[in-house]
Amino acid sequence: MVLQRVVRAVIMGPPGSGKGTVSARITKSFGLKHLSSGDILRANINAKTELGLLTKSCIDQGQLVPDDVMSRLILSELRTIEQSGWLLDGFPRTVSQAEALDDVYTVDTVINLNVPFQTIRQRLTSRWTHLPSGRVYNIDFNPPKVAGLDDETGEPLIQRDDDKPETVTRRLKSYETQTEPVLEYYRSKGVLETFTGTETNKIWPHVEAFLHRKLSSINQRVA
Ligand SMILES: Nc1nc2c(ncn2[C@@H]2O[C@H](COP(=O)(O)OP(=O)(O)O)[C@@H](O)[C@H]2O)c(=O)[nH]1
Numbered sequence: 706m707v708l709q710r711v712v713r714a715v716i717m718g719p720p721g722s723g724k725g726t727v728s729a730r731i732t733k734s735f736g737l738k739h740l741s742s743g744d745i746l747r748a749n750i751n752a753k754t755e756l757g758l759l760t761k762s763c764i765d766q767g768q769l770v771p772d773d774v775m776s777r778l779i780l781s782e783l784r785t786i787e788q789s790g791w792l793l794d795g796f797p798r799t800v801s802q803a804e805a806l807d808d809v810y811t812v813d814t815v816i817n818l819n820v821p822f823q824t825i826r827q828r829l830t831s832r833w834t835h836l837p838s839g840r841v842y843n844i845d846f847n848p849p850k851v852a853g854l855d856d857e858t859g860e861p862l863i864q865r866d867d868d869k870p871e872t873v874t875r876r877l878k879s880y881e882t883q884t885e886p887v888l889e890y891y892r893s894k895g896v897l898e899t900f901t902g903t904e905t906n907k908i909w910p911h912v913e914a915f916l917h918r919k920l921s922s923i924n925q926r927v928a
């Protein structure tokens with residue numbers, strides 16, 4: 706689909722709900738630029754930047770990075786891709802972050818992946834990540850072609866430290882207390898679209914059909 710105007714979208718859902726997996730499909734089908742807050746933070750930690758050193762302990766403990774740090778980081782990244790449509794993944798995670806985003810950009814649509822916590826726990830302990838690209842694999846769901854190696858680059862995959870069961874519990878708690886209110890924030894603005902299920906392959910066709918409708922209606926309004 707060729708877009709006549711930039712589309713600004715957010716994908717939300719608890720850790721492990723499939724945001725990264727679905728984002729990869731959205732970018733492929735609709736050409737939006739994917740910006741993942743977690744990928745940006747992990748790249749900084751890996752490169753031992755000042756930001757990486759500052760945020761590592763929060764992430765390892767399953768806590769959120771402070772709002773002002775996150776909002777500054779993501780808004781400055783967004784400025785560099787202002788001319789493109791984008792899909793934000795992992796930001797905003799608090800109402801304060803949502804307000805900071807809202808001060809600068811109007812979000813057209815928010816895709817909310819509603820996946821039960823029980824399903825998520827099993828997935829995260831078998832998640833393997835290619836750090837430089839953010840590509841994710843799963844031993845059961847989408848294993849790499851060669852165990853332990855990224856399909857595209859052949860580079861090693863890692864298991865994230867914060868995917869340990871006790872840290873996952875803390876991340877889910879922080880999702881409930883700090884991130885769920887963001888769903889209400891977007892619901893009241895009339896832009897929240899929730900997709901419920903336990904399997905990405907069943908959720909995806911609904912997300913795809915919804916985005917086709919949504920993007921066509923945005924294009925028609927501009928035409
Ligand atoms: N078993 C199973 N695993 C899935 C499914 N969808 C995604 N995953 C895996 O679950 C893990 C978490 O997905 P991810 O996209 O990283 O979620 P995010 O944390 O919300 O970005 C990854 O290892 C995925 O490969 C699914 O439908 N079934």
Ligand SMILES: Nc1ncnc2c1ncn2[C@@H]1O[C@H](COP(=O)(O)OP(=O)(O)O)[C@@H](O)[C@H]1O
Binds near residue numbers: 743794795798799876
């Ligand atoms: N918007 C944000 N606000 C605060 N902390 C964040 C944000 N995005 C990512 N983080 C930190 O990075 C960690 C990993 O984030 P992410 O990769 O998005 O997790 P997941 O893919 O499991 O949802 C979070 O647990 C948190 O510590």
